[in-house]
Amino acid sequence: MNIEHTNSAMHTMNTNDEEDTLCAFLKLIDKELMPDYKNIKIRENTHERLKSHGNMGESFDDLINRILDDWEEQKEMEGHTE
Known part of the structure; x- marks a missing residue:
């Protein structure tokens, strides 16, 4: 700054x-x-589950986006195979 x-x-x-x-x-x-960030409430066990899927140095925002990208890609592939 x-x-x-x-x-x-x-x-x-x-x-x-x-x-x-x-x-x-x-x-x-x-x-x-911290431009355009929102606070969300999640349960402690959900927080722990998210942490267990994260990579070293990866933010929760990065992790959630990676999970969403994977999920959307999977849904798209399922749509193409039907």
Whole structure:
């Protein structure tokens, strides 16, 4: 992250105190690090099952997309064989 960009963005937020500055900074970081993410609730056993299928360094988003891609590919192959 570019510090000049961060400082500039923080000054334009019209913050009044240290807490507002921190909140503005955290919002800026959140937008740059986690764009368009959603939180989902899953059961502990589902979380463990997902973890067991993941590869080293693979995010849950990557894992879920890989599983969905495999599932969609399988469904497509089943449709072509009928």
